[in-house]
Amino acid sequence: MKIIIVNNAKDAGEKAARLVIKEIKRKQNLVLGLATGKTMISFYKTLIRLINNRKIDISRIRTFNLDEYIGLSLNDRRSLRYYMDKNFFTKVDIKKEKIHFLDGKAKNKKRECARYEMKIKDAGGIDLQILGIGQDGHIGFNEPHSSFKSKTREVMLSEITRKNNAKFFGSADKVPRRALTMGIDTIMSAKKIILLAFGKNKAEIVARAVDGAVSEEVPASVLQKHKDIIFVLDKNAGSELEKG
Ligand code: GLP
DSSP states (O other), X not given: XXXXXXXXXXXXXXXXXXXXXXXXXXXXXXXEEEOOSTTHHHHHHHHHHHHHHTTOOOTTOEEEESEEETTOXXXXXXXXXXXXXXXXXXXXXXXXXXXXXXXXXXXXXXXXXXXXHHHHHHTTSOSEEEEOOOTTSOBTTBOTTOOTTOOSEEEEOOHHHHHHTGGGTSSGGGSOSEEEEOOHHXXXXXXXXXXXXXXXXXXXXXXXXXXXXXOTTSGGGGGGGOSSEEEEEETTTTTTSOOO
């Protein structure tokens, strides 16, 4: 496990974006797992700048996003797909057919999740997965007590997650109750993982994920078992880590 602590959110986004560029240069048809949330904003901003300024060819990369709310369509301004279009996909020269997303409107959720697992497999697996962390330790939308063996599936969102995502919906009761998410095992199968976290409000959960017991109570603690995981933190998010 590698931990990189930088001064602020901007520097952390910059650091993570540079690591992604390095991977794209190494493998032009990289399979990139992407995340949403407030944390990712500075990361996507820098990634867009680096890709466009340095004329990095991303026409061959394939992307898979972690999760989507159930009931929201692609074009719904509150969907995670809309977030991605707005904050990344429309700002770079990425091929639409290489963008993969869970369909929150799919009638048969089980079939949709199986389709997604199959697509990831067909792509050769995820080379690099970007992750944020929820205040309750969730990764993707895998809430506490999700099985470490879980695959892509339908989940219920916790109250704390709905409260934290109220910022995108106006209020917590407007946040959908259910979502589709890559499972913990799906995430752990990525060859490399970069987790980003900023701010004092993430310090405690980051410490539990990094230094605490590996337990399904804290989904992100499973990452201690991954052989190529980098935590990119700002000073605040790293402030409760054990020293040394
Ligand atoms: C959301 C997403 C996660 C994200 C996390 C943190 O619910 N499903 O993928 O990492 O919560 O969000 P934020 O960056 O807004 O704190």
